[in-house]
Amino acid sequence: MGRKVFVIGVGMTKFEKPGRRENFDYPEMAKEAGTKALQDAGVSYNEINQACVGYVYGDTTCGQRALYQLGLTGIPIYNVNNACSTGSTALLMGKNLIEGGMAECVLCLGFEKMERGSLQFKYTDRTSPMDKHVEVMTQLRDFESGPITAQMFGNAGREHMEKYSTKPEHFAKIAYKNHKHSVNNPYSQFRDEYTLDQVKAAPKIHEPLTKLQCCPTSDGSACAILASQDFVEKHNLQSQAVEIVAMEMATDLPSVFQDRSCMQIVGYDMSKLAADKAFAKAGFERNAVDVIELHDCFSANELITYEALGLCEPGKAGEFIDRGDNTYGGKYVVNPSGGLLSKGHPLGATGLAQCAELSWQLRGQADKRQVKGAKVGLQHNIGLGGAAVVSLYRLGYPRENRLQAANVSASSENDFKSKEVFKEIGSHLEKDGANIVKKMNGIFCFNVKNGAGQTGTWYVDAKNGKGSVTFGGDKKADVTLSMNDDDLLKLMTGKLNPQTAFFQGKLKFKGNMALAMKLKEIQPKAGNSKL
Known part of the structure; x- marks a missing residue:
C-alpha cells in the first residue's frame, strides 16, 4: 500500500453548449477551473509539484498552454487522452504520483472545447480504436445512419430488455430523475425539469433512447488538487480533505469480442472488474456507499451500470429504479449533479467534475443537492475503446470536519x-x-x-x-x-x-x-x- 492521497480543493466552470459562451477557449476555461480549485484548497500554484491535464480534442501540449494561465514554474505537465474517461485518468495519474512518493501536491485538470452535434471520428486515414467494437456490434445488430455511440448504447439497452423484464419506461425514468436533479446544480448545462411523458415523447434517437436520454456535447473544465497526508497536515487542511480510498482502472476483457454481447461492448465487464477491485481494496461493502456520480452518457448506460457496479443483482435494475433506490429517499442517490444527461459531457472534464461533486457532497457543501449524511462516495467513468475508472471517496478527517461545522455556531x-x-x-x-x-x-x-x-x-x-x-x-x-x-x-x-x-x-x-x-x-x- 502506498501513501494516502486526499482531494484538498476542487473547482469547475459551468458546462456550456459549444460556442454559446464568448471568450471561452480552453485556456480561459482552464484558468477559471484551476483558480477556483487553488482557492478552494487555499494553496498557491507555486506549491504544485506536478500536473496531469486531460483533453480529447486538441493538439499536443494543450495542457501546458492551459496551465500557463496559472503560472510558469517549470513543473512536469503530463497530457492525457483516454476517451470519455480522460478526466478520471488524469486524476488517477495524479494519485499515483503522490501515492508513490514522487510528489506532495498535484494539480489534475480536464477541459474540452467541442464541436456542435454528435461525436465524429477525427481521422479516417488510419485504424479506428473502435473498429473491433463496431465490427462485433454490426454482427449483432444492424447499424443505421446516425450517431454510432447512440446506436451502441441503444442496442445495449435493447439487449437488456430482451434478456430481462426491463421496459423502455425504465430508461425514461432515469432521464427524468437526472434532469430533475440538475435543477439545483448551477454548473449544469441544462437545468430544466421534464415530466416522464415529455422524456418519452422527445424525438427518437435510437430505440429505446429519446433525445432527453442522450448527453449533449459541451464546453467546460474541472480541476482537483491532490495532496499527501504530510501536506494536508502541514497546511492544516484536515477539515476539507477528502480521501481517495481506492481508485481502479480496467480495460476491455476478451469476453467483449468472444461472447458477442452489446452490454459488454459498451463497458459492462470492465466497469464490473474495476468496481470489484476498488471495493476489495477499500474493504467496503456496496451498502456503505451513499452518493454516486455515474457515467450516464445515455440512460441505457446508467441502467446497465447499476448491475455492473453491484448496486443491484443482474436483471434487477428495473425493480431498483421502480423502488426509487437511485434518488433521494432511496438506497443510493445517483447523479445528484444531474449527470452527463443534464450537466453535460465535455470529455476531458467529466471525470474531474464527478470528483468535484462528490467532494462537495462529502464535505456537506452541495447546497440544495446535498445528500443528507453522505459519508462514502462512488465515482464511475468510462471511455469506449476502452477504459473504466471506479473510485471510492470518504472524508479524510471526519472529526475535524464535524468540529468545524459545530464550532461556527457554538x-x-x-x-x-x-x-x-x-x-x-x-x-x-x-x-x-x-x-x-x-x-x-x-x-x-x-x-x-x-x-x-x-x-x-x-x-x-x-x-x-x-x-x-x-x-x-x-x-x-x-x-x-x-x-x-x-x-x-x-x-x-x-x-x-x-x-x-x-x-x-x-x-x-x-x-x-x-x-x-x-x-x-x-x-x-x-x-x-x-x-
Whole structure:
C-alpha cells in the first residue's frame, strides 16, 4: 500500500453548449477551473509539484498552454487522452504520483472545447480504436445512419430488455430523475425539469433512447488538487480533505469480442472488474456507499451500470429504479449533479467534475443537492475503446470536519482576540462608510479559529449603505478569508504581510481575488488604532 492521497480543493466552470459562451477557449476555461480549485484548497500554484491535464480534442501540449494561465514554474505537465474517461485518468495519474512518493501536491485538470452535434471520428486515414467494437456490434445488430455511440448504447439497452423484464419506461425514468436533479446544480448545462411523458415523447434517437436520454456535447473544465497526508497536515487542511480510498482502472476483457454481447461492448465487464477491485481494496461493502456520480452518457448506460457496479443483482435494475433506490429517499442517490444527461459531457472534464461533486457532497457543501449524511462516495467513468475508472471517496478527517461545522455556531465573539479588530473596522465604517463602500463594493466573510479550536465568523459589509460589521449568521459573501485568531490579529495590525501569510498557508481565501487584494482599505489605520 502506498501513501494516502486526499482531494484538498476542487473547482469547475459551468458546462456550456459549444460556442454559446464568448471568450471561452480552453485556456480561459482552464484558468477559471484551476483558480477556483487553488482557492478552494487555499494553496498557491507555486506549491504544485506536478500536473496531469486531460483533453480529447486538441493538439499536443494543450495542457501546458492551459496551465500557463496559472503560472510558469517549470513543473512536469503530463497530457492525457483516454476517451470519455480522460478526466478520471488524469486524476488517477495524479494519485499515483503522490501515492508513490514522487510528489506532495498535484494539480489534475480536464477541459474540452467541442464541436456542435454528435461525436465524429477525427481521422479516417488510419485504424479506428473502435473498429473491433463496431465490427462485433454490426454482427449483432444492424447499424443505421446516425450517431454510432447512440446506436451502441441503444442496442445495449435493447439487449437488456430482451434478456430481462426491463421496459423502455425504465430508461425514461432515469432521464427524468437526472434532469430533475440538475435543477439545483448551477454548473449544469441544462437545468430544466421534464415530466416522464415529455422524456418519452422527445424525438427518437435510437430505440429505446429519446433525445432527453442522450448527453449533449459541451464546453467546460474541472480541476482537483491532490495532496499527501504530510501536506494536508502541514497546511492544516484536515477539515476539507477528502480521501481517495481506492481508485481502479480496467480495460476491455476478451469476453467483449468472444461472447458477442452489446452490454459488454459498451463497458459492462470492465466497469464490473474495476468496481470489484476498488471495493476489495477499500474493504467496503456496496451498502456503505451513499452518493454516486455515474457515467450516464445515455440512460441505457446508467441502467446497465447499476448491475455492473453491484448496486443491484443482474436483471434487477428495473425493480431498483421502480423502488426509487437511485434518488433521494432511496438506497443510493445517483447523479445528484444531474449527470452527463443534464450537466453535460465535455470529455476531458467529466471525470474531474464527478470528483468535484462528490467532494462537495462529502464535505456537506452541495447546497440544495446535498445528500443528507453522505459519508462514502462512488465515482464511475468510462471511455469506449476502452477504459473504466471506479473510485471510492470518504472524508479524510471526519472529526475535524464535524468540529468545524459545530464550532461556527457554538462560539461567541468574546472568545476571540480578533474581536477588537472588527470593532476598529466598525468604527472606521461609521466615520467613512460611504466612501469605503464606493471603493470596495463587496462583502467579506472572515472565518477565524481560536486556540481552543472554536471557529467564529464575521461579515464586513462594504457593499450596502454605509457598511456594517456583524458576528455570526449565514450571509452571502463575495470573498471568504480563513485564518487563526493570532495570525489575523497580526495581519490586520500590519505585523504580518498578506502575501507571506498566503504562501505560508496561514491565510486561505475563496471567491473574488480582486476584492481580497483590497483588504488594506478596511484595515485599522496605524496611529489611529487602539490595538
